[in-house]
Amino acid sequence: MTAVPTSLSHDLGLTAWQVRYQQRGFWRNRRAAFFSLIFPAMFLVIFGGLQHGNTLDVRGHLSFIDFYTPGIMAYAVLLICFNSSAMIFAALRTNGILKRVRTTPLPWLAYVGGAVGSTLIVLVLSIVALFALGVPLFGAHVPGEKMIGLLATLLLGAAAFTTLGIAAAKLVAKPENGAGLVSVITLPMVFISNVWYPMDGSPAWIQDVSKALPLRPLADGLQAAFDPRFGGTGILWRDLLPLAAWTVVGCVLMTGYLRSLARRA
Amino acid sequence: MQAIQVSEVHKSYGDVQAVRGVSFEVAQGEVFCLLGPNGAGKTTIAEIVEGHRVATSGAVSVLGIDPGSDDRGLRDRIGVVLQSSGIQEELTVGEMLEMHGRWYSRCLAPDHLIDLVELDAKRDTRAGELSGGQRRRLDLALGLVGDPDVLFLDEPTTGFDPHARRAAWSTIRSLCQTGKTVFLTTHFMDEAQFLADRVAVMVDGQIVASGPPEALGGRDELPTEIRFVLPDDVVVGELPLLAESAVSADGAAVLVTTSQGIAAANALTGWALQNRIALTRFSVSQPTLEDVYLALTETATPEEATR
Numbered sequence: 001m002t003a004v005p006t007s008l009s010h011d012l013g014l015t016a017w018q019v020r021y022q023q024r025g026f027w028r029n030r031r032a033a034f035f036s037l038i039f040p041a042m043f044l045v046i047f048g049g050l051q052h053g054n055t056l057d058v059r060g061h062l063s064f065i066d067f068y069t070p071g072i073m074a075y076a077v078l079l080i081c082f083n084s085s086a087m088i089f090a091a092l093r094t095n096g097i098l099k100r101v102r103t104t105p106l107p108w109l110a111y112v113g114g115a116v117g118s119t120l121i122v123l124v125l126s127i128v129a130l131f132a133l134g135v136p137l138f139g140a141h142v143p144g145e146k147m148i149g150l151l152a153t154l155l156l157g158a159a160a161f162t163t164l165g166i167a168a169a170k171l172v173a174k175p176e177n178g179a180g181l182v183s184v185i186t187l188p189m190v191f192i193s194n195v196w197y198p199m200d201g202s203p204a205w206i207q208d209v210s211k212a213l214p215l216r217p218l219a220d221g222l223q224a225a226f227d228p229r230f231g232g233t234g235i236l237w238r239d240l241l242p243l244a245a246w247t248v249v250g251c252v253l254m255t256g257y258l259r260s261l262a263r264r265a
Numbered sequence: 266m267q268a269i270q271v272s273e274v275h276k277s278y279g280d281v282q283a284v285r286g287v288s289f290e291v292a293q294g295e296v297f298c299l300l301g302p303n304g305a306g307k308t309t310i311a312e313i314v315e316g317h318r319v320a321t322s323g324a325v326s327v328l329g330i331d332p333g334s335d336d337r338g339l340r341d342r343i344g345v346v347l348q349s350s351g352i353q354e355e356l357t358v359g360e361m362l363e364m365h366g367r368w369y370s371r372c373l374a375p376d377h378l379i380d381l382v383e384l385d386a387k388r389d390t391r392a393g394e395l396s397g398g399q400r401r402r403l404d405l406a407l408g409l410v411g412d413p414d415v416l417f418l419d420e421p422t423t424g425f426d427p428h429a430r431r432a433a434w435s436t437i438r439s440l441c442q443t444g445k446t447v448f449l450t451t452h453f454m455d456e457a458q459f460l461a462d463r464v465a466v467m468v469d470g471q472i473v474a475s476g477p478p479e480a481l482g483g484r485d486e487l488p489t490e491i492r493f494v495l496p497d498d499v500v501v502g503e504l505p506l507l508a509e510s511a512v513s514a515d516g517a518a519v520l521v522t523t524s525q526g527i528a529a530a531n532a533l534t535g536w537a538l539q540n541r542i543a544l545t546r547f548s549v550s551q552p553t554l555e556d557v558y559l560a561l562t563e564t565a566t567p568e569e570a571t572r
Contacts, residue, residue: 006337014367021364025355028391097351103315104411105341106368264319264333 011110018106018114019121026118036084036122040076041129044068047196048138058200060229066141069134070150070222071195076126077157078190078215080119083182085165088115089257090172098261108262116162123158146225149234153221156243160214163250167257186215194219214246266329268293268415268446269314274323276309283309284320285470291463293414296447298461300454302562306470307450308348311419314448315345327415341370344413346404348420354393358384358403361392362410369411378406382436398429405436415446422456434459454554464554466561473561482557489526489551491533493544494518505536518546 026032051064059067092098092115101111134140142150168185172178192199192206193215199207210216221239224230269291276284284306291297299307312318313325316332316339325332330339352361359375366372379388382402387395395403401421408416421437422430437460441447451457457464458478465475466482474482494517495501501514510523523529530549537544 017364017367021353021356021360024360025353028355092351095351096347096349097353099317099347100345100350100352100407102317103340103343103345103347104365104368105337105370107337264317264335 011107014106015110015113015117018110019117022114022118023121026122032084036076036080037126037129040072040079040126041133043075044072044130044133045137047072048134052138056198058198059227062227062229063139065134065138066226067198067223069130069138069140070226071219073127073130073154073222074157074193074215074219075190075195076130077123077154077161077218078186080123080126081158081161082165082168082186083179084119084122085116085162086168086172086182087175087178088119089166089169090178091175093169093261094173094175102262108258112166112258116166119162120158127154140226142225143228145232146230146234149232149236150222150225152235153218153225153239153243156240156247157214157218157221160218160243160246160250163247163254164214167250167253170257170260189213189215192216194223211242214243217242266293267291268295268328269297269448270324270326271310271314272324274310274313274320274325276306276313276318276321283470284313286323287467287470287472288323289465289472289475291446291448293446294444296441296449296460296462298449298451298457298464299467300451300457300464300558301467302452305467307452307467308419310467311417311448311450315343315417316340341411342414343417344408344411344415345417346408346419346421348423350404352392352400352403352407355391357389357391358395358406359388361403362406365407365410371412372410373412375410378409381409382406383432398425401425402433405433409440413445415448416440418447418449420451421449422451422453430456454558458554466558468562474557478554481554482561484552484554484557487552487557488522488524489529489549491521491523491526491530491547491549492519493533493547496543496545499542505532507532 047068048065051068054064055061056064056067101108131140168182171185172181189210190196192202192210193213194210195215199210199216217239221236221243224236224239225234230236267290269289271290272288274284274287275282287306287310289297299310301307309318313320314327314332316327316335319333328339328342330336332339353364356364358379362375362378366375376388379385382405384399384402384406387399392400392403401424405418405421408418418437422433425433434456437447437449441460447460449457449460461478463476464478464481465472467473476482479485495514497517501512501519504512504519507521507523507525507529509525510521510529513520513522521529521533526549533544534547536542
C-alpha cells in the first residue's frame, strides 16, 4: 500500500493544479467569460462614451470617467466574486461534483481553493482590462501612491464578496434559476451604491441603507483613489472597516455552509 | 482480512427504516452483488459503505477502516462509480482523467483507461458533450483512475442498451480478474449472474438470501422442470410412471416437476421413442435466478405495499 502524501506543500500543489483546471473550464464557458469580463468593460465603454468630457459638479468637477472606472470596478468585483461564486458553488452541490469529490482523496478545501483561486485570476484580469480601457480611451487616472488604497480596497472587497457569494450558494436551489435569483439580491444594491450614478444628494435613509451594505464602501473606497480631493495613500478606514466587517460575516456564513456540504448524513 | 465487513447496520430517516439490520462480508478479490428491487435499500447500504452516509447503528469497515471516519488513506484505495454524479463539463475526457489521477498516490495512465472503457475516439471531447452511455463509461474510468483495491459500482448499466451493457460487463469482468474487490448493486438479475461471485438479495431493507448465483435460494437443489406438448391422440394418463415426480397438464402441455431430472427425462424420451410418440417443445430446465428472485421478492411485497 502506498501512503497518500499529506504534507501541506503537496496539498498546496494540488490546489494550484485545481486552479489550472478551473481556469481551463472557465475560458471554455463563453457565457461565464462574457459576464465576468466583457460585461463590465462594455458598461465602461458605453458610460465613458456617453459622458466623455463631462464633469460631476457635485464632486468638485470630477471627470465622469474617474467616477465610472472605479464604480464599474466595484461592479466587476460583485459580478465575479459574488455572482460567479454563488453559481459555481450551487452547481457543485446540485450537479453531483461535490459527491464525487468526497469519495476521492482530494481534500475538499483544495477543491474550494481551486475554484476561489480561479475566480481571483478572473478578477485581476477584469480590473486590468478596465484600467486598459478607461485610461487610454477616456483619460481616467490614479495618482501613483493612491494605488495602495485602491489595491487594499479591492482585496478586502474581493474577500467580502467571495465569502458572501459562496455562502449565498445555499439560497440557490436550482442553478438554472440561479442567475435570476442572484440578480434579485444584487441589483437593488447596485442601484444605490455609487456604481451607476452618484448617490450625492439622495435622501438620508437611502444613504443609510446603502452604507450598511458591502457594495457602497467598495465603490466609495475605489472612487477615492481616482478623486483628487482625497490625498495620501488612498487608505480610507471609513470604507475598509465596513468591508472588513462584511468579510468576517462572509467567513462565518461561508464556513457554516462549506461544513454543511462536507457533512455526512 | 475481509475487504468489506458490514454488521447489523440500521439506517432510518425519521420514521422510515431504509435498512433494517444488514450484515455481510466481502472477501478480497471477490465480486459481491447486492440485488434487489428499487427502493429496497441497496443504494443506502452502498452509500454507507462508500462513506457518503453514516449508519444509524451497526459497524462498517472497508479495508479495516471505518468509511464514515473520512479517512484520506481509505479514499486513496477505493473507487466509487455512483449512479449519477457531476463532471466538469468543459474539461475533456483526457483532462478529467488526468485531473482525477493527480488526487491519488498511484494512478493509471489516462490513455490506458480510455482504452479500457473504449472512449478512444472521445479523448479530446468535452465531458459535457458525451452521450449518456459514454458518460457512464467515463464515470467507470474515473472510478478506476486511482487503481483502487475496492471498486464500488452502483447500478453500473442502468439505462444502457443491450449492446452497451454487454460491453460494460466484459470490461468489468476483465477488471475482476485483476484481483480487485468489487461491490456491485443492481436490479438486473442477468447482471448479477454474469458478474458476481456471490449475490445477496435485498428486500425492504433486509437481506433475504445470499449465496453464489447458481445456488441462490437453494436453486441448485430445487426440482428440475420438464416441459413438453403431447400429440392430440395421447393423454397424460399414458405417460410412464416417474419416480419422485409431479405431473401437471394444461391441455396438451405437460409439466413434470422432479427431483430426479435425468432419470425422468430418460424415462420420458425412451417411452416416446419406443412408442413413436412425437413430443414437441421438449425442454429440461432448472429454475432460473429470476424465478428464485421473484419468489424471494414476492413474499415481501404485501409489506412493501403497506408502507
